[in-house]
Amino acid sequence: MPIINRIAEFHDDMIQWRHHLHAHPELSYQENETAKFVAEKLRSYGIEVTEGIGGTGVVGILHGTEPGGRSIGLRADMDALAIEERNDFAHRSTHDGVMHACGHDGHTAMLLGAARYLAETRNFAGRVVFIFQPAEEMGGEDGGAARMIREGLFDTFRCDEIYGLHNWPGMEIGTFAVKAGPMMASGDSFEIEVSSTGMHAAQPQKGADVVLTAGHILVALQQISARNTDPLDALVVSATQIHGGDAYNVLPNKVTIRGTVRAFSPGARASAEPAIRRIAEGIAASTGAQCQISYLQQYPTLVNSQSAARSAEAAGSSVFGSVETNPPQTMIVEDFAFMLEDRPGCYGWIGNGPDDNGRILHSAWFDFNDDALPFGASYFAALAEARWQEAQ
Ligand SMILES: [Zn+2]
Numbered sequence: 001m002p003i004i005n006r007i008a009e010f011h012d013d014m015i016q017w018r019h020h021l022h023a024h025p026e027l028s029y030q031e032n033e034t035a036k037f038v039a040e041k042l043r044s045y046g047i048e049v050t051e052g053i054g055g056t057g058v059v060g061i062l063h064g065t066e067p068g069g070r071s072i073g074l075r076a077d078m079d080a081l082a083i084e085e086r087n088d089f090a091h092r093s094t095h096d097g098v099m100h101a102c103g104h105d106g107h108t109a110m111l112l113g114a115a116r117y118l119a120e121t122r123n124f125a126g127r128v129v130f131i132f133q134p135a136e137e138m139g140g141e142d143g144g145a146a147r148m149i150r151e152g153l154f155d156t157f158r159c160d161e162i163y164g165l166h167n168w169p170g171m172e173i174g175t176f177a178v179k180a181g182p183m184m185a186s187g188d189s190f191e192i193e194v195s196s197t198g199m200h201a202a203q204p205q206k207g208a209d210v211v212l213t214a215g216h217i218l219v220a221l222q223q224i225s226a227r228n229t230d231p232l233d234a235l236v237v238s239a240t241q242i243h244g245g246d247a248y249n250v251l252p253n254k255v256t257i258r259g260t261v262r263a264f265s266p267g268a269r270a271s272a273e274p275a276i277r278r279i280a281e282g283i284a285a286s287t288g289a290q291c292q293i294s295y296l297q298q299y300p301t302l303v304n305s306q307s308a309a310r311s312a313e314a315a316g317s318s319v320f321g322s323v324e325t326n327p328p329q330t331m332i333v334e335d336f337a338f339m340l341e342d343r344p345g346c347y348g349w350i351g352n353g354p355d356d357n358g359r360i361l362h363s364a365w366f367d368f369n370d371d372a373l374p375f376g377a378s379y380f381a382a383l384a385e386a387r388w389q390e391a392q
């Protein structure tokens with residue numbers, strides 16, 4: 001079975017919603033109009049709605065007509081990014097400097113499509129919890145997933161299992177991938193502040209050169225993944241910012257390095273922070289500079305449970321024909337990982353078509369592919385229906 005017929009019938013409506021959301025993007029925790037749009041749609045389908053969970057989060061509850069007591073959570077994220085859109089099509093962003101460059105407009109439209117279909121048919125037992133999450137892009141403990149959980153998402157709305165998905169540029173339309181176990185990386189951030197007294201550029205003997213010290217640290221940080229980590233255990237340490245100095249003839253008194261650490265295994269992740277401290281402090285000591293380090297654990301590894309991955313594969317196969325069950329893992333992070341720490345479930349990737357002409361995530365030329373809408377909505381719906389049948 002490909003797309004569910006009834007969902008194909010209202011494909012044009014989903015395109016309209018998606019274009020409306022794309023034209024009116026809102027940043028993390030500012031998704032007020034988006035949340036209102038979602039809540040109104042859900043109510044119009046007869047779905048019970050609770051607003052304001054985790055700031056601008058929206059939760060819808062729908063009971064099926066069959067007997068049974070399981071509760072399944074389906075999640076979409078709603079926020080946009082601080083990027084000035086470069087596209088010039090009719091539905092381009094009308095908000096300066098804000099853009100749906102990650103396709104969360106499409107995720108929201110797909111889950112709304114599933115909600116509309118499931119509300120019409122109610123061909124399942126127990127209930128479905130529709131979770132429209134804010135602030136995925138903010139991430140970490142401050143992000144929408146962690147905050148919704150802190151504010152009682154799963155206490156108020158019991159979910160026996162949860163599912164989510166992300167559009168994946170470069171995967172063909174009508175394809176789907178899931179992987180049991182770790183699928184997306186953990187993500188931490190670090191800051192190294194190297195300081196000294198600063199001095200005249202012509203008198204380097206008068207103090208510790210923090211620019212040179214920072215240079216040694218930058219190079220040595222690469223030894224963590226190259227020399228301190230099991231070669232079969234993936235770890236990335238990327239220094240992404242370096243700030244310091246503002247005159248050509250002054251050796252500054254401070255240089256700041258910031259960056260991110262990505263890993264899959266708890267062991268590799270745990271080894272990074274002490275290694276960064278050892279390297280930065282050791283090199284600073286060798287040049288006579290001071291060094292202050294802060295390290296923040298932000299995203300857990302996204303781990304799909306074995307049984308939920310099998311359910312996702314079964315539901316996915318009914319919609320997509322077949323499912324890629326061994327896609328390459330990615331070092332990209334996703335805050336659905338917090339929900340998967342709390343509840344068993346599965347995250348998957350849905351094909352968004354070619355990734356040429358800037359159609360890549362977080363690009364100013366990105367646009368969610370409307371052809372994917374009925375596939376994603378059908379997947380969510382099939383998942384809910386299939387899980388009830390399995391649970392009988
Ligand atoms: Zn994103």
Ligand SMILES: [Zn+2]
Pocket residue numbers: 102103104136166
């Ligand atoms: Zn995203």
